[in-house]
Amino acid sequence: MIQVVVTESYDASCAYVADMICKLVNEKPACKLGLATGGTPVPMYKKLIEANQAGKVDFSAVRTVNLDEYCGIPGTHDQSYRYFMNTNLFDHINIDKANTYVAQGMGDPAANAAELEAKVYEGGVADLQLLGIGNNGHIAFNEASDTLHATAHIEHLTESTINANARFFARKEDVPTTAITMGMGDILAAKCVVLIATGLAKTEAIRGLVMSDEITTHNPSTMLKMHPNAVVVIDKELAEAVGYKG
Numbered sequence: 001m002i003q004v005v006v007t008e009s010y011d012a013s014c015a016y017v018a019d020m021i022c023k024l025v026n027e028k029p030a031c032k033l034g035l036a037t038g039g040t041p042v043p044m045y046k047k048l049i050e051a052n053q054a055g056k057v058d059f060s061a062v063r064t065v066n067l068d069e070y071c072g073i074p075g076t077h078d079q080s081y082r083y084f085m086n087t088n089l090f091d092h093i094n095i096d097k098a099n100t101y102v103a104q105g106m107g108d109p110a111a112n113a114a115e116l117e118a119k120v121y122e123g124g125v126a127d128l129q130l131l132g133i134g135n136n137g138h139i140a141f142n143e144a145s146d147t148l149h150a151t152a153h154i155e156h157l158t159e160s161t162i163n164a165n166a167r168f169f170a171r172k173e174d175v176p177t178t179a180i181t182m183g184m185g186d187i188l189a190a191k192c193v194v195l196i197a198t199g200l201a202k203t204e205a206i207r208g209l210v211m212s213d214e215i216t217t218h219n220p221s222t223m224l225k226m227h228p229n230a231v232v233v234i235d236k237e238l239a240e241a242v243g244y245k246g
């Protein structure tokens with residue numbers, strides 16, 4: 001069941017989600033967070049940094065697991081998701097990096113997928129899983145397709161995703177074509193799932209998610225409709241484009 005929250009602006013969406021996370025960490029200091037990368041959560045992570053630096057939230061006992069990582073680039077590469085998490089969040093808050101996990105993009109893909117799968121469940125599932133959404137409805141790197149995977153696996157990125165992510169790389173040819181990702185079952189296992197979306201490029205994906213009860217592998221986000229506690233946070237610009245009236 002999806003709860004849709006419509007905010008005044010993208011900034012307000014980020015504030016809403018940052019508040020949810022701070023509240024959770026304050027209630028349960030040793031909670032487990034599932035985290036996402038991409039452009040969308042960056043301002044939300046800035047708000048978590050501000051709250052931490054202002055002494056309003058303490059991440060010292062928090063554990064985190066990230067959704068995904070590119071294959072073929074090391075964690076030191078400036079486009080790796082490990083590097084992204086360090087520079088956009090972990091380096092600026094009082095989290096113990098030993099308690100943070102981002103899958104390995106280098107080495108044996110099957111062993112890396114097995115390790116990610118184990119981390120999803122180690123010490124219990126995530127109390128909150130943060131998500132963005134791809135223009136094609138992907139969540140993590142579970143791409144729109146005839147079939148989806150339940151568990152952690154290696155995914156071939158679609159042309160749509162490679163094009164969307166090319167903005168972060170010097171050349172489109174540099175975008176990795178495969179990634180390691182949590183599967184749909186791993187995401188649905190979290191106690192609470194919170195998806196933030198903004199921008200008109202997400203209109204079709206969000207329409208499929210909030211305007212009907214249909215579920216399709218061609219918009220993987222629609223599987224969140226089966227989750228008992230899923231929250232979708234969109235700003236009014238996107239809500240209007242989708243035709244969502246509440």
Ligand code: F6R
Binds near residue numbers: 040068
């Ligand atoms: C990132 C991830 C992806 C992104 C999605 C949206 O860890 O799993 O599913 O959330 O591609 O990316 P942005 O936010 O850049 O539009």
